[in-house]
Amino acid sequence: MTLPSWQNEKFGGKIRAALWLETEVGEGNTFTKAELRKAFPESAQIDRRLRDLRDHGWRIDTSRDDPALKQQEQRYVTKGAEVWLPGQAKVAKHKSSLSAAQRAKVWQNDNFLCRTCGIGAGEPYGDNGDVLSQLNIARRKVVLADGTVDHQMVTECRRCGTRGEREIDLGVLLGQVAGLSALEKEVLAGWIEADQRTQGTLEKLWGHYRTLPVESREAVRQATSGEDK
Numbered sequence: 319m320t321l322p323s324w325q326n327e328k329f330g331g332k333i334r335a336a337l338w339l340e341t342e343v344g345e346g347n348t349f350t351k352a353e354l355r356k357a358f359p360e361s362a363q364i365d366r367r368l369r370d371l372r373d374h375g376w377r378i379d380t381s382r383d384d385p386a387l388k389q390q391e392q393r394y395v396t397k398g399a400e401v402w403l404p405g406q407a408k409v410a411k412h413k414s415s416l417s418a419a420q421r422a423k424v425w426q427n428d429n430f431l432c433r434t435c436g437i438g439a440g441e442p443y444g445d446n447g448d449v450l451s452q453l454n455i456a457r458r459k460v461v462l463a464d465g466t467v468d469h470q471m472v473t474e475c476r477r478c479g480t481r482g483e484r485e486i487d488l489g490v491l492l493g494q495v496a497g498l499s500a501l502e503k504e505v506l507a508g509w510i511e512a513d514q515r516t517q518g519t520l521e522k523l524w525g526h527y528r529t530l531p532v533e534s535r536e537a538v539r540q541a542t543s544g545e546d547k
């Protein structure tokens with residue numbers, strides 16, 4: 319199907335910006351604000367119209383989303399709804415832009431930690447000079463136990479956010495939890511409660527066991543295998 323021309327002035331700024339991305343930039347390629355403004359010299363709000371496309375599932379990354387981009391660059395990552403078709407422009411599939419209050423709530427729920435690597439806000443990574451972490455929010459695709467797909471918000475640092483999309487199969491995960499022994503469940507519940515991996519009974523026992531003289535180690539070995547002394 320041939321696309322309408324992005325230069326057709328009967329369309330609004332959002333639709334023209336979408337068509338411009340498709341015909342002049344192309345998925346996966348970068349463009350600059352200067353190029354965008356040059357294409358639409360008469361539209362003072364063209365930056366905003368371009369951002370509006372995100373509400374229709376269009377993914378356009380800035381240097382905030384992708385550190386590989388220079389500050390003035392943006393990348394047209396993936397196409398969303400074909401807003402130039404009748405009816406399509408009104409159907410916002412999901413709003414990807416969160417209000418400040420919504421963002422704060424996600425961060426608070428996540429203890430202000432990147433849920434992927436565990437770094438806090440504004441902390442040095444320690445392996446790359448003085449790069450400090452910056453917390454963002456990712457929309458995570460979650461396949462629920464009944465097979466339906468949900469999108470849930472999670473705190474993620476900028477660096478982890480550039481390492482590809484993650485997908486969660488909650489059904490598989492819950493199945494694995496259900497298969498744990500009572501002791502394993504108790505240990506896991508303790509970590510979940512503390513939101514960190516604390517030393518549980520098993521690790522403490524192992525720590526003790528390793529320090530024992532051989533005769534005592536043997537006694538513990540027999541106790542675990544159920545052999546009589």
Ligand SMILES: [Zn+2]
Nearest residue numbers: 432435475478
């Ligand atoms: Zn991270």
